[in-house]
Structure formats: structure tokens, C-alpha cells
Amino acid sequence: MLILLLAIAGCSTSKITTSWKAPNTVSHQYNKLLVLAMIKDTDGNLQEKMENHFVGDLKELGYDAISSLKEYGPKAFDKLEEETAIGKLKNSGVDAVITIVLLDKKKESNYIPGRLIFSPYGYYYDHFWGYQTALSHRIYEKGYYVTDTKYFWESNFYEMKMQQLIYSVHTQSFDPINAVSMGHEYGMLIVNNMVKQQVLQQKKILEEE
DSSP: OHHHHHHHHTSOSEEEEEEEEOTTOOOBOOSEEEEEEEOOOOSSSHHHHHHHHHHHHHHHTTOEEEEHHHHHOTTTTTTSOHHHHHHHHHHTTOOEEEEEEEEEEEEEEEEEOSOOOOOOHHHHTTSHHHHHHHHHHHHHSOOEEEEEEEEEEEEEEEETTTTEEEEEEEEEEESOSOHHHHHHHHHHHHHHHHHHTTSBOOHHHHHHO
16 A cells, blocks of 8 residues: 555656647757746636746756746736737747646546455455455445546747747646646656757757767
8 A cells, every 4th residue: 555655646647648849840959938828827826836847947958948927927918919029029039939828627526435445356255254244345335526636738839030839739737736746747747858859959968068
């Protein structure tokens, strides 16, 4: 039981479901990356946590990365024309934008049986009373319901020179502990995948070499 609990505790609550990279894309050294989370923030400071952790993971690679919320405030681009918004980013030295969008959030109730038992055949099948006792617990002991929350995410990576989509990824987070935990997992997961897919380079390693 202890081993099972440790295994569960070590599992990530986020996973990539699909990813895409534009054909003929090679890893590039960008000068300044903007992380823009577009979230209807009914979960407190979720937007702030998602952006901050993503920015932190990009900085670990050696990139100059900034949070849209910190740099421009909430809904900074909502009332701007395209040309004005793009000009604003370019004037700040931003040459790539990473978006984080919460596509959906679902709560699901699942029934947990009162007792989950699986034992080797000989443990209780050999004797009537052992069999009767074990099965009666399974059948008659009351269970309970738990509510799980699933978050469905999409992140896109745009280079600003041609304003083209370079990379896109869909991710699912299952019942995260809190916004800090989810932001930390999400940032690491996506940034590592972008390096693996050769969308980003590890600048610190390159500079040391």
C-alpha cells in the first residue's frame, strides 16, 4: 500500500494529448519571449500562476521571458487593433509569443466502492466462511462519491517576424492539487516538449559550449 501511495504521489497530473510542429521548422534562438495566458479567471490567480511558472521555466533555458500580466496588465490587448498590438510587442523587443488557453474545465463525480479487495485465489476461496466474509464486505459496505476536476489546455507558439504559428500542443490536467502545482507542472511539461521537438534551443548549454 505504501509503495502504491508513493507511486501515485510521484505521478504528474498533466499530460500532453496531441502536439504539432510546422514543417521544416528548426530550433531558433529567440531574444525575448512573451507568455500570454487567456483564462477566464474564476480560479483566483490561475492566470498569474500559469504565466509565472512558464516564464520561470523559459528562463531556466536561458531565455529572456516575460509575463503578459506583469508587463501589460490584465486584458492588455482586448481593445487594441492588430497593428497597434503587434507594434506594441515589437517595440518591447518581443520576437515570439507563447499562448496558454484554458479550453474547458469539467467536474466529474465518480463512485468509489466501500472496499476494494483483490486476493489470491487460495486466500479465501478455499473456505466458505472466508469467501462469504470477503464478498459480503464488497457487496454491502457503503461507498462514496468523489469529485474530480479536469482542465483542457491549448498552447501555441508564434514567431513575430511573420506572425506564423510554429508549434501547437493540447494538454490535459487531472485534479491538480492547486494553481501553483498545476502551473509548475504545465510549464515544465510544455517547455521540455518544445526543446524535444526542436522548437526552442537550450541557450545556456549553447553559451557554455
